[in-house]
Amino acid sequence: MVAWLKVILPLAALGLMSTMFLLSGGSSLETPVQVEVARNQDGTVAQGVGAPYYASLTEAGDRVTLMAQSARPQSDGSIIADQLDARIHFVDGTRMFLDALNATVEDGSDLLTMTGGVRIESSVGYVMTTNAMTSSLSKIEAESHGAVQATGPAGTLEAGKMRIGPSENGETSQILFTDGVKLVYQPLK
Numbered sequence: 001m002v003a004w005l006k007v008i009l010p011l012a013a014l015g016l017m018s019t020m021f022l023l024s025g026g027s028s029l030e031t032p033v034q035v036e037v038a039r040n041q042d043g044t045v046a047q048g049v050g051a052p053y054y055a056s057l058t059e060a061g062d063r064v065t066l067m068a069q070s071a072r073p074q075s076d077g078s079i080i081a082d083q084l085d086a087r088i089h090f091v092d093g094t095r096m097f098l099d100a101l102n103a104t105v106e107d108g109s110d111l112l113t114m115t116g117g118v119r120i121e122s123s124v125g126y127v128m129t130t131n132a133m134t135s136s137l138s139k140i141e142a143e144s145h146g147a148v149q150a151t152g153p154a155g156t157l158e159a160g161k162m163r164i165g166p167s168e169n170g171e172t173s174q175i176l177f178t179d180g181v182k183l184v185y186q187p188l189k
Contacts, residue, residue, distance in 0.1 A: 047072065047073070048070050048071055048072030048073070049070065049071050049072070050069075050070050051067070051068070051069065051070070052066075052067070052068050052070070052071045052081065053065070053066070053067050054066040054067075054137075056137065056138070058138065058139050058140060059139065060091060060139075060140070060166075060171075061091045062088060062089065062090050062091055062140055062173075063087075063088070063089040064086070064087070064088050064089075064137075064140075065086070065087045066081075066084065066085070066086045066103075066112075067084075067085045067086075068081035068082060068083055068084050068085065068103065069081075069082045069083035070082050070083075076107065077106070077107025077108070078104055078105060078106050078107055079104070079105045080102060080103070080104050081102065081103045081104075081105075082101070082102060083099075083101065084098070084099065084100040084101075084102070084103040084114060085097075085098075085099055086098040086099075086100075086135075088140065090140075090172075090173060092172060094122065094123050094124060095122070095123040096120060096121070096122050096123070097120070097121045097122075098114070098118060098119070098120050098135075099118070099119045100114035100115065100116060100117065100118045100119075101115065101116025101117055102114070102115045102116045103115070105137070110136055110137050110138050111134055111135070111136060111137070112134070112135045112136075112137055113132065113133075113134045114132060114133050114134075114135065115131070115132045116132075117129065117130075117131060118130050118131070118132060118133050118144075124152075124153075125152050125153045126150055126151070126152035126153075127150065127151050127152065128148055128149065128150040128162065128175075129148070129149050129150075130144040130145070130146060130147065130148045130149075130162065131144075131145060131146050131147075132144070132145040132146065133145060133162075135164075139166075140164065140165065140166065140173045141164065141165045141166075142163070142164040142165075143161065143162070143163045143164075144161050144162040144163075146160070146161070147159065147160055147161075148160075148161065148162040148177065150177075154183075154185055154186065155183060155184045155185045155186040156183075156184045156186075157177065157181065157182065157183045157184075158180075158181070158182045159177035159178060159179060159180065159181045159182070160178065160179025160180045160181075161177070161178045161179045162175060162176070162177050162178075163175070163176045163178070164176075
């Protein structure tokens with residue numbers, strides 16, 4: 001009996017596996033891209049991508065992800081994204097979150113221009129707002145186009161400009177405020 005089971009059971013398993021592969025439907029490993037079609041104000045049809053996602057790693061090892069509600073190409077080759085949500089995870093464990101109403105990437109450019117109000121929140125407790133800023137896509141470098149307001153554990157801060165970039169030793173990133181900095185310090189209780 002055992003000798004017969006040694007032959008019959010493997011053959012039955014082989015038969016079940018072959019029917020599973022023969023009867024299964026084809027599958028696609030590629031996920032389809034959601035393409036949105038909308039009409040412009042002049043009645044022409046415009047195409048875009050819904051919920052685009054971009055992820056990269058800088059040379060220093062920082063992780064950068066960009067997500068948006070939608071993105072659409074322009075006739076000049078640029079791409080406009082709505083409701084941008086960017087996240088930066090630094091190697092040292094700190095994080096920075098950026099939100100903007102609109103963002104534009106110029107054709108062949110490494111620069112992302114955020115407009116319509118930009119809100120930046122750091123994991124160490126600071127929240128900064130500015131009207132617009134430009135950021136690199138391949139490294140941690142950004143600069144505001146104008147005035148910046150910030151609140152945090154140390155108090156409130158106003159400055160004419162803000163720059164995010166590498167520190168002097170190049171090992172970490174820093175935020176530099178310039179053009180008339182006003183700090184109202186509130187000591188911790």
